[in-house]
Amino acid sequence: MPHIVDQMIVLTLLTLLGFVCFKTGIMNEMANKYFSKLIISIMCPAIIIDSVVNMHHEESQSTVLLVFAAAIILYLILPILSKICCKIFGVETSQAKLYEAMLVFSNVGFMGIPVVQAVYGNSAIFYLSIFIFVYNMFVFTYGTYLVSQGATERKFLIKDTFNAAVIGSLLGIVLYFLHIKPPATVCTAIGMIGQTTTPLAMIVIGSTLGSTPIKTIFNVRKLYFMSIVKLLLLPIAVRFIFALFIHDPVILGVCVIVAGMPVASNLVMLCNQYGGDSALLAKGSFMTTVLSVFTIPLVAWFAIMPM
Incomplete structure (x- = not known):
């Protein structure tokens, strides 16, 4: 899967670009916050x-509903498994929610698409798009709750679950099931905006890493355990x-x-909005992205291996 390795290299380079931008003054903590909000x-x-x-x-309606059910069940099971793992590894209470978020939410879009395409072909991208849709519903509700715990700027409120991303997801449900498609020009504009998400998110992650001393990026011992659980043990359990x-x-x-992809980059964006420990999430995202070069081929093999 050489093109998957290429994707990892691209993500790493974008992260390093953000790191350099922070160190040279092009980006700062205020920029991280506002770009995260954008x-x-x-x-x-x-x-x-x-x-x-x-x-x-x-696809038949029964197949679509089955995939929706599988995606919803996945994001109900992963929080349970993540809590168990955090207990086993003795994660401090103040950081437990952040580790849970890292274990539950993966980079299912930019990383998941090429992997699924390489393993199953273009036809399976439709299934993945349903998982991405359900993922967004969970990450911008439950994920927001997790990363906002212990935040310094403001606390999580129920109304925070009704954010732009969730509204976009609800709009997506209406568009899909009513077979409504906006005009081609509007679709093109929306697509162009969406395509900027991953590059800018990785640059913000790199900039967030830039605000911490270089020697501390790889010295969090529990992140190594988290990475092993995230990239190998969770997909096996799933x-x-x-x-x-x-x-x-x-x-x-x-x-x-989906369960075996690196930590989701948008967790860092969410955490930046609440003034939480976004540096820890940035380290987790960066570390799992680098390590996934070695683990994704194993996960892909395990996914297709007959029981």
Whole structure:
């Protein structure tokens, strides 16, 4: 999967660019905060709507509902597994929610798409787009709650779950099930906005890393344990659990791949908005992205391996 390795290199280079931007004064902590708000409020809703309007309607309704159910169950099971892992590894209470967020939410878009495409072909991208849709519903509600715990600037409120990304997801549901597609020009504009999400998010992660001393980026011991659990143990657990009730090998494989991707970059953006420990999340995202060069081929093999 050479092009998957290329994707990892691209993400790493973008992160390093953000790091250099911070060190040279092009970016600062205020810029990180405002760019994070831009990504969450504008770019994430755009990429959600873009993924929905490009979904195909060729699959049977029962298959679509099965994939939706699998995605929802995945994001109900992962929080339980993440809490258990945090207890086992003795994560401090003040950081437990952040580690839970890192274990639950993965980079399912930029990283998940090429992996699923390489393993199952273009037809499986439709299944993944449903997972991305459900992921966004959870990350901008439950994920927001997790990263806001212990924040210094403001506390999480229930009204925070009704943010632009969630509204975009709800709009996506309406567009999909009513078979509504905006005019081509509007779709093009939305797509262009959505395409800027990953590059800018990785630059903000690099800039956030730039605000911490270089020697501290790789010295958090628990992040190594988290990375092993995130990239290897969780996808293995998901494979065995979901094999009990999902018998379609492609849907099962997509569940496994989604669980084994690196830590989601938009967690850093969310945390920046609340004034939480975004540096820890940036380290986790960067570390798992680098290590996933070695783990993704194993996860992909495990996803297609017959039980």
